[in-house]
Amino acid sequence: MIKQKLSRRRLLGLASVAGSSLALAGCSNFDFLGDQDDSVREILASANDLTYRMQRLLLGNTWLAPEYTEADIRQEQRPNGTTAIDTDEYNRLAGEGFSAYRLSVGGLVERPTSFSLAGLRDMPSRTQITRHDCVEGWSTIAKWSGVPLSSVLDQVKPRPEARYVVFHCFDNWQSGDTEVQFYGSIDLIDARHPQTILAYAMNGAPLPVANGAPLRVRVERQLGYKMSKFIKSIELVSSFADIQGGRGGYWEDQGYDWYAGI
Numbered sequence: 001m002i003k004q005k006l007s008r009r010r011l012l013g014l015a016s017v018a019g020s021s022l023a024l025a026g027c028s029n030f031d032f033l034g035d036q037d038d039s040v041r042e043i044l045a046s047a048n049d050l051t052y053r054m055q056r057l058l059l060g061n062t063w064l065a066p067e068y069t070e071a072d073i074r075q076e077q078r079p080n081g082t083t084a085i086d087t088d089e090y091n092r093l094a095g096e097g098f099s100a101y102r103l104s105v106g107g108l109v110e111r112p113t114s115f116s117l118a119g120l121r122d123m124p125s126r127t128q129i130t131r132h133d134c135v136e137g138w139s140t141i142a143k144w145s146g147v148p149l150s151s152v153l154d155q156v157k158p159r160p161e162a163r164y165v166v167f168h169c170f171d172n173w174q175s176g177d178t179e180v181q182f183y184g185s186i187d188l189i190d191a192r193h194p195q196t197i198l199a200y201a202m203n204g205a206p207l208p209v210a211n212g213a214p215l216r217v218r219v220e221r222q223l224g225y226k227m228s229k230f231i232k233s234i235e236l237v238s239s240f241a242d243i244q245g246g247r248g249g250y251w252e253d254q255g256y257d258w259y260a261g262i
């Protein structure tokens with residue numbers, strides 16, 4: 001949280017420096033956001049909107065997160081959040097080395113498709129050494145390999161109404177009377193960003209269970225809680241208002257910002 005306040009302040013600093021170009025560039029960007037549906041307007045109404053708009057406006061949609069070298073990997077990726085899953089379905093898949101795993105990608109797409117892990121590994125891959133920042137205040141550097149989410153999207157062909165990519169995960173638990181399932185979401189700008197990958201390997205080995213086997217997303221310009229692990233399926237939606245708590249993710253439903261820009 002402190003980190004996010006700092007980054008907002010930093011962006012505000014940038015905004016005043018960039019004052020005149022901001023005024024010139026402003027209209028089209030704000031119109032674009034103004035066009036959007038209710039769930040986005042809800043985001044616009046919150047303080048979180050400032051980080052989102054400032055990063056999109058000042059830094060653009062394509063800036064890359066810093067990448068590091070092997071020498072910068074000094075500690076193991078600290079497993080956080082859910083680190084093990086004990087359901088029959090998951091145990092069966094894990095016991096077979098995830099050979100029967102299928103990632104189903106559907107929702108607002110022209111060609112709903114399910115991908116095997118081998119199929120994903122056969123697609124062109126990307127490897128990146130990046131820093132993971134958890135909202136709890138720790139960071140680690142690790143090497144991630146996977147398939148760019150944009151390649152998967154190219155195959156399923158999102159329909160024009162699609163605005164968000166929702167990750168549904170294998171970790172679920174009972175909270176009082178309700179069954180909670182971990183989920184997360186990002187917009188199509190982050191989904192198509194070149195560093196956004198569905199990672200199946202970490203530090204040169206298959207993704208360990210503790211870090212989200214068989215597949216987890218890397219969204220390098222946002223905090224760790226946006227990087228869903230244990231991905232079971234992906235859904236393209238125009239709004240996430242009807243999914244679970246309606247705020248676009250498990251942590252968001254607990255009150256965290258939907259846009260967790262670093």
Ligand SMILES: Nc1nc2c(c(=O)[nH]1)N[C@H]1C(S)=C(S)[C@@H](COP(=O)(O)O)O[C@H]1N2
Pocket residue numbers: 077078079080081082133134135169170171182210211212224225226227228229230
């Ligand atoms: N499915 C799922 N994904 C998740 C979590 C979780 O509990 N369940 N925790 C999040 C948080 S808060 C962080 S910091 C990272 C931790 O990733 P790591 O275990 O590889 O360090 O995963 C994120 N993705």
Ligand SMILES: [Mo]
Pocket residue numbers: 080133134135136224225
């Ligand atoms: Mo986190």
